[in-house]
Amino acid sequence: MLNALSFPNLEADVIQAAAIIATTLSRPMEIQKPPADNGAARSLLTLEGDSSTVRLLMLGVSVRLDKDQLKHQHPDQPIGSRQKGGGNRFIATCSAAWHEQVTLPHMADWASRLPAIKAGHKVYHGQATPVDGIHYEGSCLMANNKKYVLFHCYPEDGSDLQWGS
Incomplete structure (x- = not known):
């Protein structure tokens, strides 16, 4: 989703984006990393x-x-x-x-x-x-x-x- 919004995908940026989204949605956001083996x-x-x-x-x-x-x-x-x-x-x-x-x-x-x-x-x-x-x-x-x-x-x-x- 972040890629689609052209949001940088660095870990610190993802954490910041999740916090903003969580505040907006009034619910916690879970951050998941893609599997190391690409699924x-x-x-x-x-x-x-x-x-x-x-x-x-x-x-x-x-x-x-x-x-x-x-x-x-x-x-x-x-x-x-x-x-x-x-x-x-x-x-x-x-x-x-x-x-x-x-x-x-x-x-x-x-x-x-x-x-x-x-x-x-x-x-x-x-x-x-x-x-x-x-x-x-x-x-x-x-x-x-x-x-x-x-x-x-x-x-x-x-x-x-x-x-x-």
């Missing part, structure tokens, strides 16, 4: 909660399919848990083992080639352009000096990987 630990907890059981550690990157993958899987090959309709689905041969050999390595390679990322920051993989007939939607998070990727993917319209095409 990386909190973001990593969220990432863990949104992950499916399909994971791979490759090229120093921890890659996971997210819970949203379920809507893109063939009914005989469920991955994830989030019930949501719509979206292209993969054919039945696109199992968890297939993802471990195809899509997770692709995302590990993508993340390993990213330039340095600050702790707590995310870089998003665009989904608009398919790669080998697959759209990827996810991001890479830097936490604990390690890259974590969480994503889901789906076959391109008309792809040989699309169920029912």
